[in-house]
Amino acid sequence: MLAGNHFFKRKHLFGGFLKKPPRGSVSLSDLFGENIMERIIIFDTTLRDGEQSPGASMNVEEKLRIALALEKMGVDVIEAGFPIASPGDFEAVKLIAERIKESQITGLARATHGDIDRAWEAIKGGSDPRIHTFLATSAIHMEHKLRKTPDEVLAQAVDAVKHAAKYTSNIEFSAEDAVRSDLDFLCKVVEAVIDAGATTVNIPDTVGYAIPSQFGEMVGQLIGRVPNIDKAVVSVHCHNDLGLAVANSLAAVQAGARQVECTVNGIGERAGNTSMEEVVMGFKVRPDLLDYETNIVAEHIYNTSRLVSQVTGLAVQANKAIVGANAFAHESGIHQDGILKEKTTYEIMTPESVGVPTNELVLGKHSGRHAFTERVKELGYALDKKQTETAFSAFKKLADKKKVIYDEDIEALIAEHVMRIPDRYRLVYLNVTAGTVTVPTATVQMEIDGIVQQEAAFGDGPVDATFSVIKKLIGRSPNLEKFSMSAITGGTDAQAEVSVRIEDGGLRANGQAADTDIIVASAKAFVRAFNKLEHRGKKVFTPSV
Numbered sequence: 001m002l003a004g005n006h007f008f009k010r011k012h013l014f015g016g017f018l019k020k021p022p023r024g025s026v027s028l029s030d031l032f033g034e035n036i037m038e039r040i041i042i043f044d045t046t047l048r049d050g051e052q053s054p055g056a057s058m059n060v061e062e063k064l065r066i067a068l069a070l071e072k073m074g075v076d077v078i079e080a081g082f083p084i085a086s087p088g089d090f091e092a093v094k095l096i097a098e099r100i101k102e103s104q105i106t107g108l109a110r111a112t113h114g115d116i117d118r119a120w121e122a123i124k125g126g127s128d129p130r131i132h133t134f135l136a137t138s139a140i141h142m143e144h145k146l147r148k149t150p151d152e153v154l155a156q157a158v159d160a161v162k163h164a165a166k167y168t169s170n171i172e173f174s175a176e177d178a179v180r181s182d183l184d185f186l187c188k189v190v191e192a193v194i195d196a197g198a199t200t201v202n203i204p205d206t207v208g209y210a211i212p213s214q215f216g217e218m219v220g221q222l223i224g225r226v227p228n229i230d231k232a233v234v235s236v237h238c239h240n241d242l243g244l245a246v247a248n249s250l251a252a253v254q255a256g257a258r259q260v261e262c263t264v265n266g267i268g269e270r271a272g273n274t275s276m277e278e279v280v281m282g283f284k285v286r287p288d289l290l291d292y293e294t295n296i297v298a299e300h301i302y303n304t305s306r307l308v309s310q311v312t313g314l315a316v317q318a319n320k321a322i323v324g325a326n327a328f329a330h331e332s333g334i335h336q337d338g339i340l341k342e343k344t345t346y347e348i349m350t351p352e353s354v355g356v357p358t359n360e361l362v363l364g365k366h367s368g369r370h371a372f373t374e375r376v377k378e379l380g381y382a383l384d385k386k387q388t389e390t391a392f393s394a395f396k397k398l399a400d401k402k403k404v405i406y407d408e409d410i411e412a413l414i415a416e417h418v419m420r421i422p423d424r425y426r427l428v429y430l431n432v433t434a435g436t437v438t439v440p441t442a443t444v445q446m447e448i449d450g451i452v453q454q455e456a457a458f459g460d461g462p463v464d465a466t467f468s469v470i471k472k473l474i475g476r477s478p479n480l481e482k483f484s485m486s487a488i489t490g491g492t493d494a495q496a497e498v499s500v501r502i503e504d505g506g507l508r509a510n511g512q513a514a515d516t517d518i519i520v521a522s523a524k525a526f527v528r529a530f531n532k533l534e535h536r537g538k539k540v541f542t543p544s545v
Contacts, residue, residue, distance in 0.1 A: 037291055037292060037293040038258070039292070039294065040283070041076045041258060041294075042260060043077040043106075043260065043262070044070050044075045044077065044079065044261075044262060044276060045079040045262070045263055045273065046066060046264045046267065047063050047066060047081055047092075048080065048081050049261075049273055050265075050267040050268050050273065050308070050312070051081070051312075052269045053267045053269065053272070053314055054501065054510075055312075055313065055314075055501045055502070055509040055529070056267060056510055057509060057532050058092075058535075059423075059535050060088060060095060063095075064095055064099060065307065065311065065419055066264075066307060067100055069300070069303070070103065070264075070304065071100050071102050072300055073297055073300040073301070074294070074295040074296045075276075076103060076104065076295055077259075078096070078100065078103045078104070078105055078106070079107070079132065080097065080105050080122075080123075081107060082108045082109075083107045083118045083123075084110075084115050084119070090122050093119075093122040094121075094122045094123075094125065097126030100127070101126075102127075104129065104130050104170070105123050105127075105129050105130070106123065106129065106131065107119035107122050107132065108132050108134070109131060109132065109164075111133050111134065111156050111157055112160065113160075115133070116160060116163050119133075120164075120168070124167070128170055129170065130168070130172055131164040131171050132172040132174065133164055133171070133172070133173055134173070134174035134175075134176050134202075134545050135156055135157045135160065135176060136175075136176035137157075137175040137177065137181040137186055137189055138176075138177035138179075138181040141177050157196075158192050160173075165197035169197065169199065170199060171199055172199070172201070172202055173198040173200070173201055174201075174202035174237065174545045175202070175203060175204065176206050176544070177206040177207065178202075178203045178205070178206070179204070179206070179210045179215065180207070183221060186222065187222055190222060190226050190229070191226045191228055191229075194226070194231050199233065200233045200234075201233070201235065202235040202259075203235065203236050203237070203252070204236070204238070204239075204261075204545050205236070206239060206544055207239060207241060208244070208271060209242070210248050211248070212247045212248050212250070215238075216248075216252060216255040219236065219251075219252045220256060222234070223256040233259050234252075234257045235258075235259035235261060236252040236253075236259070236261065237273070237274070237545055238274045239268065239270065239272070239273055240268075240272045240273060240274070243271070245275070246266075246274055246275055249274045250279065250282060253290070253292060254290070260279055262275060264277070264308045265277075265305055265308055265309060265316055265320070266278070267308065267312065267314055269544055275321070275322075276296075277305065277321075277322040277323055278321050279294075280294050280296045280298060280301070281349060281353075281354065284298060284349070285349055299354065300355055301323065302323055302354050302356045302357070303379060303381075305322075305323040306411055306415075311415075311419070312510060312512075313500075313501070313512035313532070314512075315484060315486070315497075315512070322354055327351075328351040357408070369392055372391075372410075373388055373392075375407075376391065376410065376414070379407060379410060379411060391410075391413060391417060394416070398413055402491075402494075402495075403493065404491075406488075408488045408489050408495075409488060409495055412488055412495055412497065412514035415514070416515075423528075423531035424448065424449060424534055425446060425447070425448055425474060425530050426447040426448075426527070427445075427523055427524055427527050428445040428447050428452060429444065430442065430443070430444055430523050431443045432466060434461065439458055440460065440465040441456060442457060442459065442462065442465035442466040442468070443456040444469040444470060444473065444523070446470070446473050446527070453473055455472050455473050457469040463518075463519060463522045466519055466522060466523050466526070467522075467526055470523065474530055477504075478503055479503045479504070481501045481502065482499065482500060483498070483499075483522075484498070484500075485498045485499075485518065485521070495521075496518045497514045498513055498514070498521040498524075498525040499511070500512075500522070500525045500529050502526075502529045502530070502533060504533060507533060507536050509532035509533035509536050511524075511525040511526055511528030511529030511531075512528065
C-alpha cells in the first residue's frame with residue numbers, strides 16, 4: 001500500500017476500486033508507467049428512487065428478481081429500498097441483503113436514530129452492507145421543510161453519521177438538494193460528516209436544477225475546498241427534470257466524482273433519474289474523452305431493461321437511448337444504404353454490445369423442450385425446473401396461436417407466467433361481445449382473496465365494458481390515467497403489450513400485460529394495476545434525495 005495522499009484501496013470504502021488521486025498528487029499512470037482507466041462505482045437505486053415513479057411500486061419477490069438481475073449485470077451498490085417506509089419494504093431490503101453477495105446492499109434512512117436502526121436491521125445480513133442517510137442542506141429546504149437553522153442541520157447530520165458508525169464503517173451521507181445549497185455551508189457539512197465517519201458523500205441534484213458546466217464546477221470546487229475529501233468517495237445523484245441528468249453526472253465524473261447513482265431505464269420521481277445504461281455506454285463508446293470504466297456487463301443491459309419495464313409497468317419509450325425499440329432501427333434510405341456498406345456509418349455501438357436480440361425466428365409449435373430451454377438461457381433467464389415447465393407450457397399454448405415465436409414473445413410470456421406471482425386479484429375468465437350493432441358486454445370471473453366471483457357489465461367498447469366489470473368486482477373505481485398498447489413483434493398474430501396507469505385517492509399504480517388478444521391483455525394489465533395499488537397503499541414514506 002502506498003503511503004500519503006497518492007491513493008489508497010479499501011474494500012468497504014471503494015468496493016475494491018482504486019480511488020482517483022487527490023489534486024497535486026502522483027497519478028496512477030505515473031506510478032505504474034501505463035494508462036490505467038479509473039473505476040466508477042455504479043450505485044443503482046432502481047429499487048428505491050426508481051420505485052417512486054408514479055405507480056411503479058414493487059412487491060418483495062419483484063424487488064428480489066430485479067436485484068438478482070442487477071447483481072448479474074455487475075452493479076457495485078444496490079439501494080434496495082427505504083426500510084422504515086413499510087413492513088413490506090423492510091422485508092424486501094432484508095431478503096435482498098441476505099441473497100445478494102456480489103453487490104453491496106444499502107438501505108436509505110433519514111438522519112434520525114430510528115431510521116438508521118431500522119435500516120441496519122434490514123441490511124446487516126448483507127456482504128459489507130452500507131447505511132445511506134440523508135438530510136437537506138439548501139436554504140429553501142431548511143427553512144420550509146425542516147424548519148431548522150444551518151447549525152441545527154449540521155449538528156443533526158454529524159449525529160446521524162456517528163450513530164450509523166456504531167454499526168458499520170460503510171456509511172454514505174447525502175446532502176439533499178445540494179445543488180441549491182450555499183457552497184460554503186455544503187463544504188462545511190461534507191467536511192464534518194467525513195470527520196464523523198462518512199466514507200461516501202453524495203451531492204444530489206434533487207430537483208434536476210443543474211446544468212453540466214455549473215454542476216461540474218460545483219463538484220470540482222467542493223473536492224478542492226474540503227480538506228479531508230480524500231477520505232471519502234464523492235458521489236452524485238442527478239434528477240432529469242431538465243433532461244440533463246446523464247450530462248450532469250458525466251460532468252461531475254470529469255470533475256472528480258467517482259460514484260454515479262442511477263436507475264435502469266432512468267426511472268424515478270417526476271422526470272426520472274440518471275439512466276444507468278446511458279452512463280455506462282457513454283464510457284464505453286467515448287473512452288477518448290471519458291477515460292473511465294465500470295464493472296457493468298453491458299450485454300445484460302437490454303434484458304435488465306425489459307425486466308424492469310415488465311415489473312414496474314413503465315414502458316420504455318421507442319426513442320429511448322440504448323434500450324428503446326428504435327435505438328438501432330434505420331428507416332432512412334440513406335442510413336440503410338450506409339449500414340449495409342459499413343455499420344459504423346450510422347451505429348456508434350452494436351445491438352449485441354448491450355444484449356439487444358436480433359429478432360430472428362427461433363422457435364415454433366414443433367420446437368421441443370430442450371430448444372426452448374436453451375433459448376431461455378441465451379436470453380439471460382435462470383429458471384428452475386418448475387419455472388421452466390411453467391414457461392414451456394405457456395410457450396406451447398402461445399405457439400398454437402402464433403405461427404412463429406420471437407425472442408420478445410418468450411420474454412413476455414416469462415414475465416407473465418413465471419415472474420408475476422399471484423396477488424390478491426386474479427383474472428380467471430373473460431368473455432366479451434362487441435360489434436357495430438351490439439352493445440359491448442363483458443362477463444368476467446375473478447379470484448379475490450381465494451374466492452371466485454363473477455359479474456357482467458356494459459360499456460362504450462369492449463375494453464370499457466371489461467374494465468367496468470373488474471371495477472365492480474373489486475369495489476373500487478379508480479381514474480384511468482393512461483392506456484397504451486403496442487405490438488411486441490410484427491404480424492397480425494403478434495402479442496399485444498398493454499400498459500395502464502390508474503389513480504385512486506392520490507395513489508397511482510401501473511399495470512402491464514401481454515396476450516395475443518388485445519382485450520385479454522387489457523384486462524390482465526388492469527388487474528395487475530389493482531394489485532400494485534394494494535401494495536402501494538401500504539407505503540408510508542416516499543423520500544426524495
